[in-house]
Amino acid sequence: MQRPENVLAGYLRWPDYRSPEAPNAIRIEHHKTGAVVWHPLEETTVDGLVKFYEDAEAVLSCLPRRGVPMILRQLREGISKPYSFSGMQKIVHTMRDKLGLPSTFTLDACRHGGMTELEEAELTDGQGRALSAHKSQQAYEGYAKRTMERALSATRKRHAHRLANAAGTEFRNEARNWFRNEETGRTDPSIKVMKEH
Numbered sequence: 065m066q067r068p069e070n071v072l073a074g075y076l077r078w079p080d081y082r083s084p085e086a087p088n089a090i091r092i093e094h095h096k097t098g099a100v101v102w103h104p105l106e107e108t109t110v111d112g113l114v115k116f117y118e119d120a121e122a123v124l125s126c127l128p129r130r131g132v133p134m135i136l137r138q139l140r141e142g143i144s145k146p147y148s149f150s151g152m153q154k155i156v157h158t159m160r161d162k163l164g165l166p167s168t169f170t171l172d173a174c175r176h177g178g179m180t181e182l183e184e185a186e187l188t189d190g191q192g193r194a195l196s197a198h199k200s201q202q203a204y205e206g207y208a209k210r211t212m213e214r215a216l217s218a219t220r221k222r223h224a225h226r227l228a229n230a231a232g233t234e235f236r237n238e239a240r241n242w243f244r245n246e247e248t249g250r251t252d253p254s255i256k257v258m259k260e261h
Contacts, residue, residue, distance in 0.1 A: 066092050066094070066175075067094060067096060068152075068171035068175060070093070071134070072135060072152055074136075075092075075093045075094075075095050075133075076090075076133065076134045076135065077091075077134060078129055078132060078134055080093075082105065088106050088107070089103055090105055099197035099199065100197075101195065105117055105121065133146060137151075152171060153170070179192070182195060186217055189201055
């Protein structure tokens with residue numbers, strides 16, 4: 065969930081990727097907020113190793129290491145520098161056109177799409193903010209779009225909750241069976257009144 069401008073400015077660094085201190089994570093520094101997030105890349109479960117970003121890591125494995133920042137452009141042999149935001153936008157635009165992607169595919173759209181994915185994965189806002197490093201609920205909500213998929217999931221959960229509650233309410237609202245209590249010698253005073261009439 066790194067901001068594109070931070071990636072291009074060199075805040076996504078090789079030493080922060082699978083470092084000796086955190087071999088299963090990447091350290092992400094959000095320059096805008098000063099927040100630092102350790103983002104898990106994999107987990108070992110009883111079923112084996114789960115790689116969360118296998119495709120992205122395959123791309124990274126092919127990326128030349130030109131310096132400390134991950135994303136650098138080569139000026140000439142041995143000399144590299146960060147991309148400008150506008151320069152990278154031009155590269156993305158050219159790539160988008162060659163691949164026939166819609167004009168809405170931009171660097172910023174990638175982050176926004178990731179934020180929407182957090183919503184559709186049904187993370188709580190707190191879990192989403194743990195990944196995005198947004199400090200406030202309001203800032204997080206500006207990126208995490210409320211999609212139809214998210215609304216459908218919420219509606220399903222609400223419906224299931226109502227069905228479960230309806231069954232519980234029906235049970236709670238049944239008339240008491242005082243006959244069982246009569247067998248044990250305990251009776252409801254109203255039963256005595258009903259028997260007398």
